[in-house]
Amino acid sequence: xxxxxxxxxxxxxxTKGGLLKAVDNISFEIEQGRPLGLVGESGCGKTxxxxxxxxxxxxxxxxxSGSIDFQNHDLTQLGEDQWxxxxxxxxxxxxxxxxxxxxxxxxVDEQVIEAIVTHKPGISxxxxxxxxxxxxxxxxxxxxxMKDYPHExxxxxxxxxxxxxxxxxxxxLIIADEPxxxxxVIVQDQILQEIRSLQMIMDTGLIFISHDIAVVASVCRDxxxxxxxxxxxxxxxxxxxGTPCHPYTKTLLGSYxxxxxxxxxxxxxxxxxxxxxxxxxxxxxxxxxxxxSNAGTSGIPSWINISKTHRALCCSEGIIRKKK
Amino acid sequence: MNMVKNSSLIQMKGVTxxxxxxxxxxSKDQSRVVALNEVDLSxxxxxxxxxxxxxxSGKTTLGRLLVxxxxxxxxxxxxxxxLINTLKGPSLKxxxxxxxxxxxxxxxxxxxxxxxxxxxxEPLVVQGIGNTRQRRSKVLHTLEIVGLSPGQDFYDRYxxxxxxxxxxxxxxxxxxxxxxxxxxxxxxxxxxxxxxxxQLFTLLLQIxxxxxxxxxxxxxxxxxxxxLCDRIGVIHEGCIVEVNTAKKIIGxxxxxxxxxxxxxxxxxxxxxx
Numbered sequence: 001x002x003x004x005x006x007x008x009x010x011x012x013x014x015t016k017g018g019l020l021k022a023v024d025n026i027s028f029e030i031e032q033g034r035p036l037g038l039v040g041e042s043g044c045g046k047t048x049x050x051x052x053x054x055x056x057x058x059x060x061x062x063x064x065s066g067s068i069d070f071q072n073h074d075l076t077q078l079g080e081d082q083w084x085x086x087x088x089x090x091x092x093x094x095x096x097x098x099x100x101x102x103x104x105x106x107x108v109d110e111q112v113i114e115a116i117v118t119h120k121p122g123i124s125x126x127x128x129x130x131x132x133x134x135x136x137x138x139x140x141x142x143x144x145x146m147k148d149y150p151h152e153x154x155x156x157x158x159x160x161x162x163x164x165x166x167x168x169x170x171x172x173l174i175i176a177d178e179p180x181x182x183x184x185v186i187v188q189d190q191i192l193q194e195i196r197s198l199q200m201i202m203d204t205g206l207i208f209i210s211h212d213i214a215v216v217a218s219v220c221r222d223x224x225x226x227x228x229x230x231x232x233x234x235x236x237x238x239x240x241x242g243t244p245c246h247p248y249t250k251t252l253l254g255s256y257x258x259x260x261x262x263x264x265x266x267x268x269x270x271x272x273x274x275x276x277x278x279x280x281x282x283x284x285x286x287x288x289x290x291x292x293s294n295a296g297t298s299g300i301p302s303w304i305n306i307s308k309t310h311r312a313l314c315c316s317e318g319i320i321r322k323k324k
Numbered sequence: 325m326n327m328v329k330n331s332s333l334i335q336m337k338g339v340t341x342x343x344x345x346x347x348x349x350x351s352k353d354q355s356r357v358v359a360l361n362e363v364d365l366s367x368x369x370x371x372x373x374x375x376x377x378x379x380x381s382g383k384t385t386l387g388r389l390l391v392x393x394x395x396x397x398x399x400x401x402x403x404x405x406x407l408i409n410t411l412k413g414p415s416l417k418x419x420x421x422x423x424x425x426x427x428x429x430x431x432x433x434x435x436x437x438x439x440x441x442x443x444x445x446e447p448l449v450v451q452g453i454g455n456t457r458q459r460r461s462k463v464l465h466t467l468e469i470v471g472l473s474p475g476q477d478f479y480d481r482y483x484x485x486x487x488x489x490x491x492x493x494x495x496x497x498x499x500x501x502x503x504x505x506x507x508x509x510x511x512x513x514x515x516x517x518x519x520x521x522x523q524l525f526t527l528l529l530q531i532x533x534x535x536x537x538x539x540x541x542x543x544x545x546x547x548x549x550x551x552l553c554d555r556i557g558v559i560h561e562g563c564i565v566e567v568n569t570a571k572k573i574i575g576x577x578x579x580x581x582x583x584x585x586x587x588x589x590x591x592x593x594x595x596x597x
Contacts, residue, residue: 041517042488155379184379184544189588211517214590255522257547258591259574265551267526268519273487 002029002069003205004053004173009066009076010280011048011057020276021064022048024229024284030173035199035206037220037237039213039252043273045229046209050177053207054093055083070173089119092166094159094195096178101162102150108161109136109146115168135164139194156187163194173205180215192218213256217241222309225249228274228284235310245304245320246312248285283315291316332366333506333538334390339363339399341385359385361562362399367506372532372539374549374570376585377559383542386559387508390540391425392416403506421451424499426509430491430516434483440467441479444497451502462501469534470497471527489520496527503535510542525552546589550574558582 011023023045030036038046051057053068055078068075071090078086095101103111112132116123123131136146139160150158159179166174176195180188196219199206210216216223216237223240225233225248233246244250254266274284283301286292292299292315301315314320341360359382367373377383388394389401392408401408403422411419424447427433434443444463448454454462467475470493483491492512499507509528513521529552531537543549549556550570557567558581566579577583 041519185546185585185588185590186378188590192590212590213518218590251519255519257518257522257545257551259547259550259586259589260591265522267522 003032004068004070005029006049007067007069009049009052009068010064011045011052012062012064013058014060014062018277021278021280022061022229022276023052024280025066026229026231027066028224028231028234030205030207032172032205033199033203034222035208035220036222036224037216038207038209038224038226039211039216040226041211041252043228044226046226047177050093050175050207050209053091053173053175055080055087056093085119088115088171089169090171091173091175092169092171094162094166094174094176094179096181102158104150107147107149108153112136112161112165112168115165119169131168135168138167138198139164154187155183156190159183159187159191160194163191163198167198167202170202171204173207174199175207175209177209178211179208181210181212188215195219213241213252214258225252229276230284230313232285232314233310233312235307239307239310243310245306245310246285246314247289247291249312283313286315289315291319331369333369333404334365334367334540335400335402335405336363336365336386336390337400339365339386339389339396339401341382341389341394342397358562360389360396363562363564365557365564365567367538367540368555369505369538370532370536371554372528372541372552374553374556375540375542375559376544376546376549376556378544378585381559382562383544383559384510387425387510387540387542390506391423391508392419393425417451421447421502422504423506423508424502424504426492426495426499426507426512428511428514430488430495433495434491436483438482439479440472440481440483440486440494443483443494444501447498447502453502463497466497466501469500469531470494471523472497488516489524492516492520492524493527496524496531500531500535500537504537506538506540508540508542511544512541513548514543514545521548528552546574546585547591558585 007027009023009026010021013020013022038049040046063076066076109132112135113128116128116131133143136143141157141160180191183191192215208216208219221237223235223237224231225240225246227248233240233249240249241253244253251266251268255268257265272287278284281300283299286299299315301313303311303313304317304320305311312320339360340362343357343359345357363386375383375386385394389396396409408419441463444466445459448459448462464475464479467478472478472490472493486494513524528539532539541549541552553570555567556570556573557564558579560581566573566582573582574586577586
C-alpha cells in the first residue's frame with residue numbers, strides 16, 4: 001500500500017490578476033523506501049506541493065480540488081490543530097535555505113530538542129539527551145559543536161542540523177525542498193550522500209524537490225517532471241532520463257550540461273512562460289511546443305502510457321509513441 | 325584559433341588580497357583573511373577564461389580586483405601592458421569603459437527605479453557618448469543583440485516587469501553597450517534555470533564572436549565552464565592550483581583538488597536510447 005497518495009490535486013493562488021492555478025490536477029503515490037523526485041523549473045509548482053503536504057500554504061492559497069490520502073486521513077480536510085500533531089512528527093520537511101531555517105539566537109542542540117519535546121512532552125531528560133546525541137552522530141556533527149550557535153556553523157553543517165531536526169521524531173515521510181541549492185558542489189556532494197544513506201537506514205518515504213536533474217537522479221528512483229503546475233512525465237529514473245518522451249523533458253535534459261555530455265546540447269527556443277490562468281486540463285506547454293504548433297492539436301492533453309511505470313501527458317499520442 | 329589570441333590582455337603578477345576583520349573591543353590579536361595569495365594569471369585576448377572554485381575560494385575577489393572594484397594588498401594587475409592599480413581621474417574613467425562586469429544576481433544588480441533604457445543607456449551617458457538620439461538607437465540595437473527583441477517592447481519597461489532570464493540579458497546589454505574589451509561574468513547563471521542558463525551561454529559565445537571580447541567566466545560549475553571556456557583555471561583557498569585548456573582540465577586533471585571537483589560534479593549516466 002502506498003504511504004501517501006495524492007489524487008487530482010489542484011491548488012490556486014488568489015492574486016490581483018485572478019486565480020492562478022499553481023498546481024493543476026496532479027496525482028501520484030509514494031511508496032515507503034522509494035524516493036520520489038519532483039523536477040521542474042522555478043514557478044512550476046513543486047514547492048507548492050511540498051508546502052501543501054506540510055499544511056503550510058500561505059493565506060491566499062486554496063486547495064481547489066482533490067485529496068491527499070495519508071494514514072487513512074485526507075490531509076486536505078485537516079484543521080490547524082490536527083496539522084500541528086502531524087507536522088514534524090509524521091511528515092517532516094528539509095527546507096531550502098538552511099541559513100534562514102535556523103533560529104539565530106538559539107543554540108543548535110536546543111532547536112533539535114524543541115523539535116522532539118513538541119511531539120513528546122513526557123520524554124525523560126535522560127532519553128532526550130540520548131536521542132539528541134544520537135541525531136548529531138547520525139548527521140556526523142561532532143558532539144562538541146552541539147552547544148554552538150548557528151552562525152558558528154558552515155552552510156553544510158547548518159543543512160545537517162536541518163536534516164537532524166527533520167529526522168527527530170522518526171517521520172514516515174520527509175519532504176526535501178531543494179536541500180542543496182544554496183551549497184557549493186563539494187558540500188552538495190556530502191549532503192546528497194548523507195540523504196541517500198539516511199534514507200536507506202531509516203527506510204522512510206521521501207519526496208525530493210529540485211530543479212537540478214542530476215541531483216534528483218542521484219537520490220530518487222522515481223521521477224515526476226513538472227511544467228507549469230502539471231506533471232508532464234513520470235516513470236523510473238532510467239525511463240524518464242534514459243528515454244524521455246515529453247517534449248519538455250527532452251528540452252530540460254538537452255539543456256543540462258554535464259561533464260560526460262555525450263549527447264548534443266539542445267538550445268531551447270522557449271520564449272513564453274506558461275499561462276497559469278488557463279482552464280484546468282489544458283496543456284500548459286502548448287505555447288512552447290513544436291508538436292502542437294505544427295500539428296494544430298486540440299490543446300487538451302491526455303496521459304499516454306509508454307510502459308507499466310512510464311507515462312507522459314501530451315496532446316499528440318502518435319508523436320510520443322513514434323519517438324519511443 | 326586566430327593569431328590575436330596569443331597576446332595576453334590581462335596580466336596579474338603576485339597579486340595578494342587580504343581582508344582585515346572588523347576590530348571588536350574584546351578581540352585579541354587581529355588575524356587577517358587572505359582571500360588571494362600571490363596569484364599569477366594571464367588572460368589572452370579574445371578567449372573565454374573560466375575560473376572555477378568552491379565558495380570562499382576567492383574567485384569573486386579576483387573578478388572584482390580585475391575591474392577595480394577592490395584594490396589589491398600587493399602585486400600588480402595590468403590591462404594590455406599598462407598598470408591598472410595606479411589609474412586615477414580621466415584615465416580611470418577610460419579604463420571603466422574598457423572593462424565591464426556582469427553580476428550574479430539579476431534581481432539585485434538592476435536598479436528598480438531605472439527603466440531598461442536608462443539602465444543600458446547610463447554607461448553611455450557617463451562616458452559622454454553620442455546625443456540623445458544616437459544613444460537611443462544604440463540601446464535599441466544592443467537590446468536586439470542580447471535577444472530582447474523587438475527592442476521597442478523592452479525599451480520603456482522596468483526590471484520588475486521582466487523575468488530572471490530577461491533581467492540577466494539586460495545586465496549583459498549594460499555590460500556590452502560600450503563595447504568593452506574585457507568582461508567579468510561572475511556566476512551569471514547560478515540563479516537561473518538550466519533552460520535559461522544554456523540560452524545565456526549561447527549569447528555570451530555570440531557576443532565573443534561579434535565583438536572579439538575577452539571574458540572571464542567565474543563559476544562553481546565545471547560543466548558550464550567546460551561548455552563555454554577555452555581555458556580553465558581552478559582556484560582553491562586563494563591560490564590558482566591548475567590552469568590549462570578546458571579539454572585538458574576535464575580529461576587529464578593533475579591537481580588533486582581539480583580531481584575532487586570533477587568527482588563531485590553531479591552527472592547521470594542513463595544513456596539516451
